[in-house]
Amino acid sequence: MKYLLFILTLSFSFSVNAQTLTWSAEFPVTGGSSYNNVRPRIALTTGNTPIIMWGDDVNNVVYTAKWNGSGFTAPLKIHSDSIDVFTSYWAGPEFEAAGDTVFIGLKVLPEADNGVYSVRSTDGGVTFDDTVRIDNIGDSLARFPTVAIADGGNPVFSYMKFDPNWMDAQYTVVESMDGGDTFEKDVEAGLLVTGEACDCCPAAIKAEGQRHVLMFRNNDNNLREMWFAYSDDEGMTFTGSGNVDTTDWIIFSCPSSGPDFIFSGNTIHSTWMSSGDGGASKVYVGTYDIGTSQILYHNTISSVMPVANYQNYSRMDGEPGMLGVVLQHTNFGNTDVLFASSLAGTAGLVDNFDTVNISTTGSQQSPDIAYADGTFHIVWQDQETGDVIYRSATDSSFVPDTSGNNPNSVLNPLGSVPGMQVSISPNPFNDFTTLIIKRKNIGFYSVDIFDASGKIVRRYSNQKSNELTIKxxxxxxxxxxYKLNGSEYIASGKFVISE
Incomplete structure (x- = not known):
């Protein structure tokens, strides 16, 4: 998406958390309200090209549009006229892309008579195949499909499964071994979690190597908290689980709001909504370590919530060293889309906001986010114009490593100071590593070390050598x-200490 930044005539910058983000202009996706646009979703195809999906909740239709270099293509209906698809502002189709492969999960109406289906594109969303049924579950009922794409391009779907009377809600996972042509038998993911799935709250699923992680809102006698379940054998069995949410929210009706998260190795970063303190609904962020079964960080994303303010529908993307969250925030009846980003884990997200929408007229809602190579791609629904809107934010401190040898993905002086290079080696390490700074007139600098939750665990002050040993x-x-701060530069990156 670098080419996008060159063609824009209108851009904005702000500085947060030692980051400089360059914002694109707003781009309308649908050209008005004629498609009854609700709950847009965004994914990135080959070349980090955005593809956007949304629903028409009047005619029960799902559309996509793709970035063409200067705007978005005309809306494309992705299913046949013979089916109606459930879509709403709080739940609906989900999708994922890997290269030019795109998978969409649909719930076909009427709910009691139809199942959940996959729709596939292998050309980056230019065309879509016919629907393929995901749920081979006899007389059971299903809703809320969500999807990840595993290594090798095979889709991994999760959906909520009920008995024939719409009781005993449980999230199950089903995989395809042939690129989405057929699907295996479903596996119940939440067996280790007491209670049942909150029956109108969507879930999220991610896949990385052998590990697949599902996160959902659980309902244990009306205690409705966020849990995850994970599999280390590509979804064949789910043998671990954990509670990321300690808000103790007891509510006797379904809140219709689910979680989102990313994970890398044993570290899960997540976001969700809760009113567990008895006040207005708030968005939370947290970090969980699977290896130690511990919550490393847990907090509201806003340290103070004024009267007549509330939040919902948060979404997260990024990588461990570069997190972004978007959410819907209402202030005395006016609803905006807020964005928070962090180079220092979930703790760095707190109070680190910018308003995404330029126009503050009317309600802006149902945001989504996708991330790649230092750029956050954001989409939302503009209730004032009825349009779907796209905007991006690029962190200028990010430079991708092209050598394939550097494990640091966020590594560059702020503002791209010429003649400077930062590296850390060895990485991973056991006893010590060396941070190497190549720059003339290095001056004094400091280095902060953060753990996975964003807590500062060590600080090196008043350094001047071009090599710093980290024991x-x-x-x-x-x-x-790590975050390196000099008088004229800043850099950040990550490292791993061997277990």
Whole structure:
């Protein structure tokens, strides 16, 4: 998406958390309200090209549009006229892309008579195949499909499964071994979690290597908290689980709001909505370590919530060293889309906001986010114009490593200071590593070390050498982040201490 930044005539910058983000202009996706646009979703195809999906909740239709270099293509209906698809502002189709492969999960109406289906594109969303049924579950009922794409391009779907009377809601996972032509038998993911799935709350699923992780809102006698379940054998069995949410929210009706998350190795970063403190609905962020079964961080994304303010529908994307969250925030009846980003884990997201929508007239809602190579791609529904709107934010401190040898994905001086290079080696390490700074007139600098939750665990002040030795000392094994601050430059990256 670098080419996008060159063609824009209108851009904005702001500085947060030692980051400089360059914003694109707003781009309308649908050209008005004629498609009854609700709950847009965004994914990235080959070349980090955005593809956007949304629903028409009047005619029960799903559309996509793709970036063409200067705007978006005409809306494309992705299913046949013979089916109606459930879509709403709070739930609906989900999709994922890997290269030019795109998978969409649909719930076909009427709910009691139809199942959940996959729709596939292998040309980046230019065309879509016919629907393929996902749920081979006899007389059971299904809704809320969501999808990830595993290594090798095979789709992994999760959906909520009920008995024939719409009772005993459970999230199950089903995989395809042939690129989405057929699907295996479903596997119940939440067997280790007491209670049942919150029956009108969507879930999220991610896949990385052998590990697949599902996150959902659980309902244990009306205690409705966020849990995850994971599989280390590509979804064949789910043998671990954990509670990321300690808000103790007891509510006797379904809140119709689910979680979102990313994970890398044993570290899960997540976001969700809760009113567990008895006040207005708030968005939370947190970090969980699967290896130690511990919550490393847990907090509201806003430290103070004024009267007549509330939040919902948060979404997350990024990587461990670069997190972004979008959410819907209402202030005295006016609803905006807020964005928070962090180079230092979920703790760095708190109060680190910018308003995404330029126009503050009317309600802006149902945001989504996708991330790649230092750029966050954001989409939302503009209730004032009825359009779907797209905007991107690029962190200028990000430079992708093209050598294939550097494990640091966020590594560059702020503002691309010429003649400077930063590296850390060895990485991973056991006893010590060396941070190497190549720049003339390096001056004094400091280095902060953060754990996976964003907590500062070590600080090196008043440094001047171009090499800094970082000793393991008392630090446990796991992923860490560093932030180097000089008078004229800043850099950040990550490293791993061996277990």
């Amino acid at each position: 393991r000392g008392e630090l446990p094994g796991g992923m860490y982040f």
